[in-house]
Amino acid sequence: MSTPIETGETTGTAGSERTTREIRRSSNSFLGDVWVNFKRWNIKAVRNPFVLVTSLIQPIIFLILFTQVFGAVATNAINAGGGGSITYETFLVPAIAIQVALASAVTSGIGLVNDIEEDVFEKILVMPMNRAAVFAGKSAAEILRIVVQIAIILGLGVLLGAEIATGLAGAIGIMAIGLLFSVWFLAYSNILAVLTKDQESTIIGANILQFPLLFLSSAFLPLSSLPNWIQIVAVFNPVTYGVDAARALVLGRDVMTVLDITAFSGIWNTLVPAIAILAVLDIVLGGVAVFLLTRATSSDAK
Amino acid sequence: MSRRTNGHHPEESPDGEEANAVDGAGGTTGNRGKALSIETDGLQLIYSDGTEAVRDVSLSVPEGEFFGFLGANGAGKTTAIKVLATLLKPTNGEAFINGFDAESEPREIRESIGYMAQEIGIDEELTARENLQFACAAYGVPRGERSERIEELLALVDLAEVADQRSESFSGGMQKRLDAATALVHRPPLVFLDEPTTGLDPKARNRLWEYFREINEEGTTIFLTTQYLEEADQLCERISVLLDGEIVATGSPTELKRRVGGEILDIDIEAGAETEEGDGKDPRERAAAVASDSELFESEAMIETTEEGISVTSQRARSRGTDLLVALRDAGLTVTGFNVRAPTLDDVFLAITDGEEREPNKESDPDEEEADEARVATDGGESR
Numbered sequence: 233m234s235t236p237i238e239t240g241e242t243t244g245t246a247g248s249e250r251t252t253r254e255i256r257r258s259s260n261s262f263l264g265d266v267w268v269n270f271k272r273w274n275i276k277a278v279r280n281p282f283v284l285v286t287s288l289i290q291p292i293i294f295l296i297l298f299t300q301v302f303g304a305v306a307t308n309a310i311n312a313g314g315g316g317s318i319t320y321e322t323f324l325v326p327a328i329a330i331q332v333a334l335a336s337a338v339t340s341g342i343g344l345v346n347d348i349e350e351d352v353f354e355k356i357l358v359m360p361m362n363r364a365a366v367f368a369g370k371s372a373a374e375i376l377r378i379v380v381q382i383a384i385i386l387g388l389g390v391l392l393g394a395e396i397a398t399g400l401a402g403a404i405g406i407m408a409i410g411l412l413f414s415v416w417f418l419a420y421s422n423i424l425a426v427l428t429k430d431q432e433s434t435i436i437g438a439n440i441l442q443f444p445l446l447f448l449s450s451a452f453l454p455l456s457s458l459p460n461w462i463q464i465v466a467v468f469n470p471v472t473y474g475v476d477a478a479r480a481l482v483l484g485r486d487v488m489t490v491l492d493i494t495a496f497s498g499i500w501n502t503l504v505p506a507i508a509i510l511a512v513l514d515i516v517l518g519g520v521a522v523f524l525l526t527r528a529t530s531s532d533a534k
Numbered sequence: 535m536s537r538r539t540n541g542h543h544p545e546e547s548p549d550g551e552e553a554n555a556v557d558g559a560g561g562t563t564g565n566r567g568k569a570l571s572i573e574t575d576g577l578q579l580i581y582s583d584g585t586e587a588v589r590d591v592s593l594s595v596p597e598g599e600f601f602g603f604l605g606a607n608g609a610g611k612t613t614a615i616k617v618l619a620t621l622l623k624p625t626n627g628e629a630f631i632n633g634f635d636a637e638s639e640p641r642e643i644r645e646s647i648g649y650m651a652q653e654i655g656i657d658e659e660l661t662a663r664e665n666l667q668f669a670c671a672a673y674g675v676p677r678g679e680r681s682e683r684i685e686e687l688l689a690l691v692d693l694a695e696v697a698d699q700r701s702e703s704f705s706g707g708m709q710k711r712l713d714a715a716t717a718l719v720h721r722p723p724l725v726f727l728d729e730p731t732t733g734l735d736p737k738a739r740n741r742l743w744e745y746f747r748e749i750n751e752e753g754t755t756i757f758l759t760t761q762y763l764e765e766a767d768q769l770c771e772r773i774s775v776l777l778d779g780e781i782v783a784t785g786s787p788t789e790l791k792r793r794v795g796g797e798i799l800d801i802d803i804e805a806g807a808e809t810e811e812g813d814g815k816d817p818r819e820r821a822a823a824v825a826s827d828s829e830l831f832e833s834e835a836m837i838e839t840t841e842e843g844i845s846v847t848s849q850r851a852r853s854r855g856t857d858l859l860v861a862l863r864d865a866g867l868t869v870t871g872f873n874v875r876a877p878t879l880d881d882v883f884l885a886i887t888d889g890e891e892r893e894p895n896k897e898s899d900p901d902e903e904e905a906d907e908a909r910v911a912t913d914g915g916e917s918r
Contacts, residue, residue: 260674268671272657279659279700355655355716358619359672360644 265361269369273343277377287336288381292388295328298452299392309457318483325389325396326406326478327451330471332381333410334442337417340374341425341434348429357528364522371418371518375411382410397484398499405481412510413474419517426524445471450479455489466490470513477506570630571597571724571755572618577627579617579779587613589779591627595757595772597723600750602770603759604883610779611759612652615728618757619649632724645673648717648725652732654709655716658702662693662712665701666719673720687715690745707738714745724755731765743769763879773879775886782886791877796849798875799858803843804868817867818843824865830854843869847877 260268277284298306303320310323347353356366386396386403396402417438424437446452448462449471455463466472467490476488480502488502496504572595579588587610595601605611616622618629620640629636632646656665666687670680688694691711696704701712710730717725727746731739746769750756760766766773767787774784783790803817818839825837825846835848846858852874862869 260672264674265672268668271671272660272668275664276657276659350658351651351653351655352657354621354651354653355649356672358621358644358647358649359669360641360674361672 260361262362262365265365266369266372268361269366270372271369273370273373274376276343277373283336283339284377284381287339288332288384290335291328291331291381291385294331295324295385295388295392298324302452306453309453312454312457319393319395321389321392321394322482323479324452325386325394326482327446327475328389329382329385329406329410329478330413330451330474331446332385333378333414333474334417334445334471336374336378336381337414337421338435338438338442339421340371340418341421341423341438342431343370343374344422344425345429345431345434348425349431353528363526363528367422367518367522367525371415371422374418375414378414379407379411382407394482396482398481402481402484406478409474409477409481409506409510412507412514413470415514416470416510416517419514419521422521423517423524426521426528445469449475450489451475463490470510473506473509476502477510480506569597569633571595571599572601572629572631572757574618574629575627577614577617577629578625579613579622580625587779588617588624591779591781593774593781593784595755597755598750598753600746600756600769600771601758602766602773603757603776604761604763604766604773604879605759605776606761609776611761611776612728613779614776615726615757615759619647619726620644621649645720646722646724648720648722650714650717650725650727650730652729654706654713656701656709656713658709659700661698661700662688662704663697665712665716669716669719675720683719683721687718690718690748691715692741705738707734707741710734710738710742711745714742718749722754724757725749727756727758729759729761731760731762739765763883767879775883777886783882787879790879790882793882796847796877797851798877798881799846799848799851799855800840800873800875801843801846801859801862801869802871803862804870820865821862821867824861824867825858828858828861830857830861842871847881 299321306320306323307318310318310320344353347356357363383403386406390396396406398405420441421434421438424434428434428437448465449469450466451471455466455472458466472490476490480487480499484499486498486501488505491505493501493505495501572593574594575592577588577591578586580586589610591614603611603614613622617624618631618636620631620636620643624636631643634642634646636643657668660668663684666684667680670683675683685694688697691714693708693712693715696708701709704712714727714730730746731742734742743765746756746758750769756769758766758769770787772784772786773790774781775790776782783793785793801821803821805817816839821844822837822839825831825835825844831837831846831848831850831854835846835850838845838847848854855872855874859869859872
């Protein structure tokens with residue numbers, strides 16, 4: 233890694249000397265800056281496993297309680313259309329995988345608020361790092377944690393009797409969908425953090441959406457068995473697309489009901505539109521988060 | 535990329551011989567021929583609520599100088615340093631830091647400065663070493679140099695023995711020292727220190743002072759803000775006094791002290807000392823009247839009452855002090871103690887912030903400065 237050195241120019245005046253000291257230029261690239269921040273946030277995650285565990289507890293409780301309490305009733309609703317005999321465990325696991333992504337992404341902004349409150353944010357703003365890379369590195373560390381959590385949920389689901397029709401490739405695909413799904417909510421949580429600079433507001437602002445998003449989607453029951461107004465709301469709910477994509481990989485077939493796409497074959501009629509919608513959402517909200525961070529100054533920090 | 539050097543510095547004299555760097559408020563330096571680490575012109579910052587935190591700040595800080603911004607809380611020191619460190623965009627004016635334009639080259643500036651905020655900015659979940667590793671990576675210090683640099687800095691700030699402990703277990707002084715070290719990893723030619731010793735005990739403060747002196751002796755330019763007069767006096771070659779966001783005086787500590795107008799004679803008068811000559815007046819007021827009427831100090835003296843007695847600021851404080859003591863005794867007043875001392879920066883600071891001495895933020899030459907000093911001395915402190 234080379235480090236360019238820039239020196240000042242000699243002044244043209246009598247008696248003056250070349251006195252400007254050497255200024256070492258940073259050799260960092262965008263990816264280098266991403267890596268620096270990725271590493272830092274991973275160290276912090278390992279030092280503070282509380283966040284990893286707490287954001288996993290609730291989805292696990294949901295997985296166990298929902299399958300035990302609603303299992304029998306829900307199984308009838310799932311199979312009402314005569315589409316075979318899917319267990320509620322199999323139906324629910326993709327929803328819980330997305331719930332994990334949502335619950336973990338909620339905490340993302342809290343880390344940023346901590347940085348702001350502890351004056352680390354200002355220190356980072358004065359460092360010669362690309363601010364989009366600062367956000368990307370932090371998000372990458374959090375997404376890694378989410379992927380690990382989804383893997384844990386899938387393993388637990390299989391232990392409880394869920395079946396992933398697409399096998400290991402499908403499981404990896406579900407993790408990829410979880411990754412794609414989490415970006416927009418991570419961005420949303422960080423947007424709240426930059427705008428409010430307050431832990432409570434960030435937590436409340438993100439949490440308040442978590443359960444409406446989950447329940448007003450295809451997560452826990454087929455949309456056809458839900459009231460009409462929920463079916464309408466579900467069309468505009470990103471959770472529907474995340475869950476449908478993950479569920480398509482679990483069941484190995486097209487499950488999307490909110491959009492009637494037939495341009496592709498089988499499972500891709502669900503995956504392609506879901507991935508496209510989530511990607512657009514990620515780009516839009518990620519862009520807003522990066523914009524806010526890029527224009528952040530210390531007056532924003534306080 | 536443009537880099538500005540003193541080749542076109544406005545203080546250059548027309549005949550080609552370079553003048554000493556002269557700051558915007560008239561202070562002079564001995565940094566003849568040096569390039570400028572900081573050069574600002576008419577810097578102004580207005581917050582969105584309309585508060586004008588920095589107004590018309592023009593200053594020049596040559597390379598290698600230990601420069602101080604002295605001011606009370608709310609004077610605009612921190613806002614000014616944040617503008618210079620690219621954390622805030624100025625509303626008006628321009629700033630060149632290490633030759634780079636703050637408006638168009640913020641990244642270049644960030645690469646070439648160290649910044650230590652008033653509040654400690656370390657990650658407490660990381661160890662001291664990890665904090666330094668993060669800073670090295672963030673500043674792009676070449677990998678091959680990082681280990682050596684980190685060990686060097688840990689030794690410099692006396693944290694080598696606790697390098698692998700989480701910094702949340704550190705005392706405030708240790709955290710400050712670590713914070714300072716993270717600002718130095720890339721050997722910046724210019725370091726901004728915003729009230730670096732606020733809240734530290736005297737021992738920790740003295741240790742930080744030693745580190746700052748050490749890096750300054752190695753050639754690093756240091757821009758310090760402080761509300762501690764002693765700190766500015768001890769460390770800074772040159773000081774600008776900031777009042778309501780505006781530079782009201784600049785000079786070396788000695789120059790500023792000289793502006794107070796000579797030495798200070800403090801005389802303690804026995805309270806309630808009455809003689810047959812007394813007319814019921816406060817003995818301190820009578821003493822001040824005696825000093826004033828004695829014509830010992832002519833018109834340039836500043837005579838004030840203090841809690842203990844009176845204070846006379848005059849070029850003749852030492853030579854005429856004994857005569858004044860005799861005059862006070864003859865007036866029936868009892869002197870319980872006296873002391874002749876050089877003015878401290880406290881005297882300068884108080885004089886300025888009380889509106890006793892005020893000058894516009896403009897360039898001035900030494901002759902004008904002398905004239906200003908005389909005017910301050912004779913008119914007792916007209917607001918300028």
